Amino acid sequence: MSKNVLRVENLTMQFGGVVAVNNLTMEINEGEIVALIGPNGAGKTTAFNAITGVYEPTNGAVYFNDQLIIENHPQGKMKKLYAGKNSDMYKQAIVKTPDELTKLGMARTFQNIRLFKSMTVFDNVLTAKHLRRTSNIFTATFKLNREEEQRMREETAELLKLVELYDVKDEIATGLPYGKQRKLEIARALATEPSLLLLDEPAAGMNPQETEELTKFIHYIREKFSLTILLIEHHMNLVMDISDRIYVIDFGEEIAEGVPAEIQANKRVIDAYLGVSEDE
Amino acid sequence: MNITSYLIRGLATGGQFALVAIGYTMVYGILKLINFAHGELFMVSGILMIYIVADLPTLPIGLAICLMAALTVFIGFLIEKFAYSPLRSAPRMSVMISAIGVSYLLQNLVSYITGGLSKQFPDIPVIGESVRFLGIKDKLTVFLSPVIAIVLTVILVQIINHTKFGMAMRAVSKDFETSQLMGIKINRVISITFAIGAFLAATGSVLYFAKNTGINHLSGANPGLKAFIAAVVGGIGSIPGAVVGALIIGVAESLAKAFGLADFSDVISFGLLIIILVVKPTGIFGEKTTEKV
């Protein structure tokens, strides 16, 4: 069993009275590609945002490389309102902001593309290099970090060549066609030198031919950068032929977990997607 | 040292600021915009009153006030039409800069017309008389302002909570796009909100300038800022909050003067603003709205 990269324990997200994510438990091991799927509104992106520090989870814990990074339990008004389970298991309140998580090595992309609209393609990726800087405000301003700057630019050029965007590197990022913007966002995430890459519907809005290309690309970057990948996706053929394991959630709860073949045959998963009432 | 005179006057200034603060809180509730020019509108209505009474001496005072209120509402309408609605889809910063530009324009225009000299507000018959109340001798407007402010607030709250138009305003303040989809004519609602804000500013200016009769182009800056602080302290977007916030600011300033901290009165209200913004940004009455990513 290879090293465990990400472990999510009883993750619960509650907005007021609505439980968006209910007691989700997940494990991702090194080098794996794991998919998190479920019908629209199942709470996939909410779980994703809780793991990447955009939201504070109402209850539960998250471990990264076996190190506790996020933990929380219902506090204040939420104590009374809390509708989830095992809130007594967690006492501490450890909160991480997204930039701290990215520093640890968890990079992400967004469901609706969030590129830096005033910057060129090249600068978008170059900006992400800022995280790994060794210079401070003075050395950076007075150009005493020439070799670091040089290294950043070379790595950025390399990444852009990887995603075949080097030829448009001086264009304004938001001017690119949709598919290319998606790949640029992935390149930008890679620029932070992550060990775990979280992709939020990377194939959204892509035609089958582009999706096919994306699958090859994700396999390639996993090898090249020895990454572990967690992705949310609706394109079933992409999910089925790329993921090592799949978690399925519906109405915030995990209803199935396993390798693609098992999931395809799983009755509950099909019902959830086809909306058949679970009467039996 | 008897506190009463300072409390009464504190409530009075609070009441006068409240009418202006309501204007801020309504416009912010709807457009999420700090209408910097609202303080200047308050000053302009004072100046309008002076010129109306000076140029039309035969007009009875009651009619003069109504004419002034109508003109102020019209100016408020113009400001919204020319300075804000073209920037409806513009980034937040340019709308704010446009608001600052309007307030700068109004200040300079009035300074040019009046030559920078302060003018005397005409005597308002009833509320201008000096009256003795609870041992304090001052103009009737001082004692009347808090009462009028509370009465107008109650009326306004009824309109907002119990009329169709009120519901439309609440809808627009909650979510711009969806209320547009629901067939609410956004621009009409916004114009009327501005008109109500302008009317209240006009009423407030009559009460305020009846007491502080000297007006020049800068007389709107300080009350404008204090009214905005009141709106934030009370909870931006909540009308009763604006009134309570204004009363608190008015009393706090007067008490500062009572205890010889006169130099600090400005510092206190801005200090209060920064504390509230940091500790409880939603203010006393405001509700918490989580930012959806």
Add this chain to the structure above:
Amino acid sequence: MWEKNKRTICNLILVGLIIVLLICIDTFAPATSMWFSVLRKVCTFALAAVSMNLLNGFTGLFSLGQAGFMLLGAYTYAIFTIPVNMRSNVFRNYGDSVIRFQMPLVLALILAGIVAAFFAFLIGLPVLRLKSDYLAIATLGFAEIVRGLVQLQSFGPVTNGPDPINMFTAPKSIMVYAAISGISILIIVLMINSTYGRAFKAIRDDEIAAEAMGINLAHHKRLSFVISSFFCGIAGAMMAMCNTSVSSVSFTTSMTYQILLVVVIGGIGSISGSIIAAFIFYASSEWWLKFLDLETYTKAGSKVPLLGPGFRMVVFSVLIMIIVLFFRQGIMGTREISVYDGIMKIRSVFVKDKAKGGESHE
């Protein structure tokens, strides 16, 4: 070498030309010419506008506290550069000044920046978490608080209370102002073109994406706020030098509005835009458009309509509304001045004419 940084070389040539021009004005212009007081103000407010642009234009933090930081810079500079023997005269109403020594100009300038930056750090802690319009009002409030506190009688021995401070070193030659302003703006430009500059722009474009890319928002916002206030403090010190007397009465919110409007005219997010706009705004308001304020009479003795005290400011405010509403980009938008591209464009216009003309015989 030429190919790689042709644009910077052309721009450097332009800067060189400007410096030579300034030296000529400084030495040859008659001592009484208006150029002196105008160019001193232009250098001061160019730096103030650029430092505000760093914050509003490049980091997307809408702050209206510039007047407060300039006041801190001006007071610090003035207090520390009064000759020792003149101190009791200046601090007449408050016994004598607490500070017993006089600092050289450069040291006092840097101290002015540091004091402004220190207060920026303090007020930054609670205020930088706020949303844009609340941040604007909170910083506006801070500037008013500073102005109120400096005037207190109890602070008399330090700040001379409400009385103005004068008798401090106020250099006359334009080159001093141009040097201070030039070096400071150069530092800001270098910073914006560094990795930190990119981080600031990222925060301006999309805070959530910036944070997801590992940029610590609190740290970088505070950094930008403190550095912008540092240079605001230096601009405040330069303003003290311009006016040869400092009193808190002149650091009003309308001064902050003026700096903001210079930034808007120049183009939010363009350094060269702010410099050009500062020159146009202050040269015309102090000098070229001064006639708008004077009641002038035509030969026939009839009064020229509209002209009169205060008319200049009305013209300005209308002009600014037009720019804010219709030319939101301002003069330069977010582009920086580039002599090389300018020449190329002009050349291509000529080349095209020649080509059009030469088509017939090809």
Add this chain to the structure above:
Amino acid sequence: MKKMMALLLSVVMMMTLLTGCGGAAAGGSGSAGGTLTAYVLAEKGDTYSLGLANNFKTAFEANGGKVIMETFPTNTTNFSDYLQKSLDNKADVIFAPNSTTVAANLLANANDLGIECPIMAGDTWESSVILDAVKGTDLEVYCSTFFDESDSSSPAAKDFVAGFKDWLNNNSEYKDMNGGNDIVAAVSALGFDAYNVALAAIREAANEKGSDLTSIDIANALWGLSIDNAVTGKIQFDQNGDAIKDSAYIKKAGDGAFEFMKVQTSPNNAAQGTPADYGNATGVKLDTANKKIVIGVYEPTSGNNAAGGKQEVLGIYYANSLDDTVKIDGTDYKVELYVSDNGSLEENAVTAASNIVGQGALVSLGSYGSGVSIAAAQTFEDAGIPAIGVSCTNASVTEGHNYYFRTCFLDPFQGSVMAQFAWETVSK
């Protein structure tokens, strides 16, 4: 909704409850015996106001009186809380040396609160704004000033008053500038004198140096000048360049006009100053090319002090209309005035003064308002041009600036005169 209404009502109830029990009658004035108390109110950041207030305080306390002094921020329009403080402390006299903009509100609030004790101020209150504010109230308002139109003791004064009123009445534009009436403001008389002092100094310098006189020679001439028949009394400059004055006129704001009360004297035995050392300053040369002498008029014609500034300019205009040529070496030089508005703001001072310097002025007159005068002192000094302060009374206008002279009395003098007058009227 219910919760909110309840809270609102409770706030109001709590307030009225408090006021109910605390309703002891305040007001009434004049402390029974005991030390006389003065309440002094000055504007923060206004050099003139603070200088005069501080001097009044020292002089009044020297007489054994008690002084409560407070300052208010600029742009304050409501003074009731401050005036209430004077009632609470049973002040016998209120001294509020502020601009007319402040006075309009201050007196209106005083009337609201039924203040009975006398209210006094310095020379700025000698203006029609105060007469309007006092009309229809029973406020007792006094102010000190440099000149009174009904003082017919000196012939020069009588001629000036008659001539100036005619001159105002037959051109409406100047009458408007004077506030729409032909009341002779003290500052107009001072402006008139300052112009004549400047001309006398130019003629003096011309006698010695002829057509190669410079502004430095004019400065030197000023030191030795002694004019006996000036409208505002004898003018001689002491070691600081201030006119040696020993009396001030006290006026009461009557119904529609100021009533002359008395001339309050206070010993001032300063001797005439010896010329300051101007080193090798070259100053500005006489414009022999187009035979004209430019005199700068550095005044606020906009902003808070515009009213006083314009009246001062009128005095200078009138003096110029009577005498505008100086014969130097046989040729007539036309005297031209260049008015530069400082907008009553210190930050405009340097630019407005540089305007005057730019016009090649030999002398500059003004300004109304001590703050702007001090701020321009350095600019005039660098250009080597003597400046004559017309009505700025703060000591630091001339202190340390040997190019700045002044034809009016100073705050320390005016403060002690008013303290003396207040002490005498109140202790009767």
